[in-house]
Amino acid sequence: MEMKTVLTWHEEMHMSASTDVARVEMDAKPDHGGQGKGQSPKELVLSGLAGCTGMDVIAILKKMRALPATLKIEVEADQTTEHPRVFSRIHLRYIATGADREKLEKAVNLSQNQYCGVSAMLAKTAEITHEIIVD
C-alpha cells in the first residue's frame, strides 16, 4: 500500500511510530498513567489535522505569491463521552501576520472544503468550525 508506519511499544504507555522518514513518540496523557514522553495518539491526530490544513494554506498562498510572514493554527477539540470516544467538535483558529486577509480566507476555505483529507475524515464525526485572525 502507499503509506506505512510501524509502532513499537517501549514500556508502560510509551510507544513510538516510525515511517521511512521520521519517528514520533507517543505516551498516554499524564492523568492516564503517561510519563510525558510524547503527545497522546488523539493529540497526534489533531496535530496531523493542523499540519494538513497548514500545508494546504501555505501551498495555496505560495502559488498566489501571498505567503504570510508567520502562520499559527490553534486547534481545539471535544470528544464524545461514550466509547469509542471520537471528536465531536473541532475549532481551528488560523492566526497570521503579514498576510493578505482576503487571500488567506480563500486559501483556508479551499483547504477546508476541497483539499484537506484529514478534515474530510474527521468531519464525519465532528462539527468543524474555523476563524481567521490577521494581525
Added chain:
Amino acid sequence: MEMKTVLTWHEEMHMSASTDVARVEMDAKPDHGGQGKGQSPKELVLSGLAGCTGMDVIAILKKMRALPATLKIEVEADQTTEHPRVFSRIHLRYIATGADREKLEKAVNLSQNQYCGVSAMLAKTAEITHEIIVD
C-alpha cells in the same frame, strides 16, 4: 475545549505542533518538496491510529495479567485519488512475542470494535482490516 494543539509554520513545508506536554515535527513527503524534517500530516494520523489501538491492547492485556514481551503494529494505508484524499483502506498487523494468542486476539477485537476512537473515526471512510502474528 478538552484537547488543544498549536501548529507553527517554520519554513517551506516544515511545521511543528505543540500540546502542553510535547512537540511533534511535520514536513511534506520528500517527493512533495519536503526536507525530511518529520512525518507528513497523514502519516501522523496513521501513527496516531497505531498508538490508539496499541495503548488499548497494552492496557487490556495488563488488566488480564497477560502483557506480551514485545508488541509492534505495522499499519499500511491507501488513499483515494480524488481530493480531498482520504484513507480508503487500512491494514493493521499486530506482531507480538511472548504473548497469549487468545488473550491478544480478545484485546485487539475489543480495541477495534469498542474502544479505539481513532479507528472508529477512520472507519467512516476506510475499510480497516487486521491480522495478528504471535512469534
